[in-house]
Amino acid sequence: MNALLRTPLLYLCLLITGAVFAGCDSNPSGVEPVDITVNLAFSEGYDSAASAGTRVTLTNISSQETFEAEVTEEGQASFQDVPAGDYNVSAVLTLDRQTVFELTGNYPDKDELSFNGTVSDVRINQNTEPLTVELTAGRLGDLVIKQIYYAGSDIIEGAGFRDQYLSIYNNSNRDIxxxxxxxxxxxxxxxxxxxxxxxxxxxxxxxxxxxxxxxDSVNANEDFLYAKYIYQIPEDGTPDILPPGESVVIAQNALNHKQPYVNAEGDTVSAGDPSLTVDLSGADYEVYLADQIDDPQPSDLDNPNVPNLRSIFIFGDDFILDPLGRDAYALFRTDTPASDFEAYAEPTERDVTENTTLYPQIPTDWIVDAVETQPAPTDDQIPRKLQNRLDAGYTFVPGDFYSSQSVIRLLSKDQEDRSILEDTNNSEENFTFLEKATPRAMPPQTANTPTGTQRQRLRTKRERAISLDTFESRWAPRVNR
Structure with missing residues (x-):
């Protein structure tokens, strides 16, 4: 081919290549973006005008890209040019006492009343009809779950899941x-x-x-939760008073996991990198099961300086939180003895015998606070366990299991006597994460941003985490069941 022919051909190829890349840049998915309408409805006596100004958020499950719109007086939020994909839809509305009174003629117990609504895993494309999100008044409690360290730390260099904990915070202005x-x-x-x-x-x-x-007379899905495990702060005759703005830490094992220790089998155990784990020797409570079950975790040692929780319903061989983030957590109170809790088998169990696990049925009216977690990445989502009025969202650690990260509630505002934490019963709005779990950390005021390296982990982690699925739940021996 001579030079005169080569030059036009080269020019033509460059034009075609440029056009292809230009087309890819303008629409990388090859799918036209769509417009979508979200309608809001209240679960109780409020008209659509009350929802004006509500913030509605579409969150792409895979990319975590968000789109926001405000609701009009007609009760609608309109979104334009949304990339097709799978989304979670959430809506949050907070009304002050006076506004609630003007709308209903009644004053709420709190200074504010929060409403939340969620629709999970919605496919948005050209064929999607307008969506409807129902707003439900949230339950605002005085005690809140402040921090959950479920991910654990590296199973080789850290402490695995033996250093897990959660903390509870007094978000009120009175002793509890x-x-x-x-x-x-x-x-x-x-x-x-x-x-x-x-x-x-x-x-x-x-x-x-x-x-x-x-x-047949009960609404088993809407009015109850079902327990995977239950533990209770003991009533030992001396009140355990939590002042306003203070928290307590409940540890799986109240040890300093940064330091070597001798486990129940006589082996000395050390963390290869102590910075990956935490010191829980100063926890307020721990769970100790070695005197109640036949095969406890070797790390389950009794710290005589830390009170033990009373075991009601046990999962596995310790106070094990799911490192993959597939749990939900709740606090509750009741005067009903644990021995009188109703309990039922999973609905998939059709042949119920004396060996079938029956899961305690807990009325949602007993719930003080509840938090839903999900795995990361968030396209590994599992079905939600909590009703919207308990938690309309979810939280997660971006580094995934054994990452040393925890989820922590955000700071709402500081007052002279205490800090008030976010509590609108929507964990997606109320929580962020800590890069390194810290038992008594001060809550951040703004959400932290994940870094690009947080998803790195050992290949052995997934295998070790999934092995926890073999654990089962059962009543504690001390409960008369």
Missing amino acids: NLDGLYVMGVHGNRTPDGENSQYLTEDGQFDWNQSVGMP
Whole structure:
């Protein structure tokens, strides 16, 4: 080919290449963006005008890109040019006491009343009809879950899951007696594409209405939670008073995990990198099961200086939080003895025998606070366990399991006598994460931003984390069941 022919051909190729790349830059997915309308509806006696100004957020599940719009007086939020994909839709509205009075004729108990609504895992494309989100008044408690360290630390260089903890905060302006307070993990279906779909709800969660022996007169899915484990702060005759603005730490093992220790089998255990784990020797409570079960974790040692929680319903062989983030957590109070808690099998269990696990049924009216967590990356989401009025969102650590990260509630405002933490019953709005879990950390005022290196982890971690799925729940021997 001579030079005269080569030059025009080269020019033509460059033009074609440029056009291709220009087209890719303008629409990388090859799918036209869409417009979508979100309608808001109240679950109780408020008209659509009351929702004006509500912030509605679309969050792309894979990329975590967000789109926001405000609701008009007609109760609608309009979004333009939204990339097609799978989204979570959330809405948050906060009304002050006077506004609530003007709308309803009644004053709420609190200075503010928060409403939340969520629709999870919605496919948005050219065929998507307008969406409807129902706003439900949230339950605002005086005690809140402040921090959850479920991820644990590196299983080789850190402490694995033996250094897990959660903390509880007094968000009120009065002293609170913690005696008798229950801490629970919430049980539910954790498989996004669950088998036995005839026993699941449309959201993929267990349909507890179909559990063997469930009375027809109850709304088993909406009015109750089902426990994976339950522990109780003991009532020992001396009130455990938590002042306003203070917190308590509940440890799986109240040890200084940064230092070597001798476990129950006589082995000396050390963290290769002590900076990855935490010192829990100063925890306020711990869970000790070695005197109650046959095969406890070797790390389950009793710190005589730290009170033990009373075991009600045990999961596995220690106070184990799911490192993958597939749990939900709740605090509750009741005068009903634990021995009288109703309990039911999973609805997929059709042949219930004396060996079938029955999960305690906890009325949502007993709940003081609840928090939903999800795995990271967030396209590994599992069916939600909490009703919107308890938690309309979820939180997660971006570094995933064994990352040394924790989730922590955000600071709302500082007052002279205490800090007030965010509590609108929407963990997506109320929580952020700590790069390194710190048991008594001050809550940040703004959300932290993940870095690009936080997803690095050992290949062995997933295998070790999933092995926890073999653990089962059972009643503690001291509960007369």
